[in-house]
Amino acid sequence: MGGIRVAVCGAAGRMGREVVRAVSESGDMELVAAVDHSELGRDAGDLVGIPPLSVPIRSDLGGALADSGAEVLVDFTVPGSALGNIETALRAGVAAVVGTTGFTPGDLDKVRGWCEETRIPALVAPNFAIGAVLMMRFAEQAAAYLPDAEIIELHHEKKVDSPSGTAVMTAQKIIAARKGEPSPAPGEPVEKIPGARGGETGGVHIHSVRLPGYVAHQEVIFGGVGQTLTIRHDSTDRRSFMPGVLLAVRRIRGLSGLTVGLENLL
Numbered sequence: 001m002g003g004i005r006v007a008v009c010g011a012a013g014r015m016g017r018e019v020v021r022a023v024s025e026s027g028d029m030e031l032v033a034a035v036d037h038s039e040l041g042r043d044a045g046d047l048v049g050i051p052p053l054s055v056p057i058r059s060d061l062g063g064a065l066a067d068s069g070a071e072v073l074v075d076f077t078v079p080g081s082a083l084g085n086i087e088t089a090l091r092a093g094v095a096a097v098v099g100t101t102g103f104t105p106g107d108l109d110k111v112r113g114w115c116e117e118t119r120i121p122a123l124v125a126p127n128f129a130i131g132a133v134l135m136m137r138f139a140e141q142a143a144a145y146l147p148d149a150e151i152i153e154l155h156h157e158k159k160v161d162s163p164s165g166t167a168v169m170t171a172q173k174i175i176a177a178r179k180g181e182p183s184p185a186p187g188e189p190v191e192k193i194p195g196a197r198g199g200e201t202g203g204v205h206i207h208s209v210r211l212p213g214y215v216a217h218q219e220v221i222f223g224g225v226g227q228t229l230t231i232r233h234d235s236t237d238r239r240s241f242m243p244g245v246l247l248a249v250r251r252i253r254g255l256s257g258l259t260v261g262l263e264n265l266l
Helices: 014-025 044-048 061-068 079-091 105-118 130-143 165-177 238-254
Strands: 004-009 029-035 072-075 095-098 122-124 148-155 199-201 204-210 216-224 227-235 258-260
Touching: 004 014, 004 061, 004 079, 004 238, 014 029, 014 044, 014 238, 029 044, 029 061, 061 079, 072 079, 072 238, 079 095, 079 105, 079 122, 095 238, 105 122, 105 258, 122 238, 130 148, 130 165, 130 216, 130 227, 130 238, 148 165, 165 199, 165 204, 165 216, 227 238
Parallel strands: 004 029, 004 072, 072 095, 095 122, 122 258, 148 204
Antiparallel strands: 148 216, 199 204, 216 227
């Protein structure tokens, strides 16, 4: 065994399990720590259905990082705990690759400050699927010519934040890329059911769907005179995120400060 020494926080979750498997099968990485508050003591390999890795699930992140000599932490948890996990990692000299979503601008400012203070890098990405990053890039290009747009994002029923981080970032890119002005809104909006038009930021409406059967999906619809343009990305399996996660693990130590978005590595 050898290569980049990786710790996974949220290892017993659905995304965490995929990261454990991907790291273990990568060939240039070694899983050295797995942290969660469930499945305690269970071997991480056994948990994900691969041969044992001699890495038991434990709950103390600080101790796990210190004992394992981890170089990179991959975090897929929830915002309430991820922020503390990032600080713990950076202060331990461990770079952080974070797929947890739902951070506020203030949260990112905190991470940015910790990175500057410790001189250890972190990457926070709302989506690690290469196709999703391309979807956002294409939407950004289209917004320069078709400024009227709405976003529909669909995720599994257990996703806690809405709209998704990907939808928020897409809206921000659309707003920044507009060369023309979006069509003026009609007079006083009438929603027979409050929220029927979704949330709105900068003139971009975002609609969130949470249902069993979905993984992660997003559709960006642009409207123009006599035409529409739809850009859609579908992740039908969580394995779709793993090439991006592994890319981030390989590249993170060469970065500085806080990087937001996987597109910065492509």
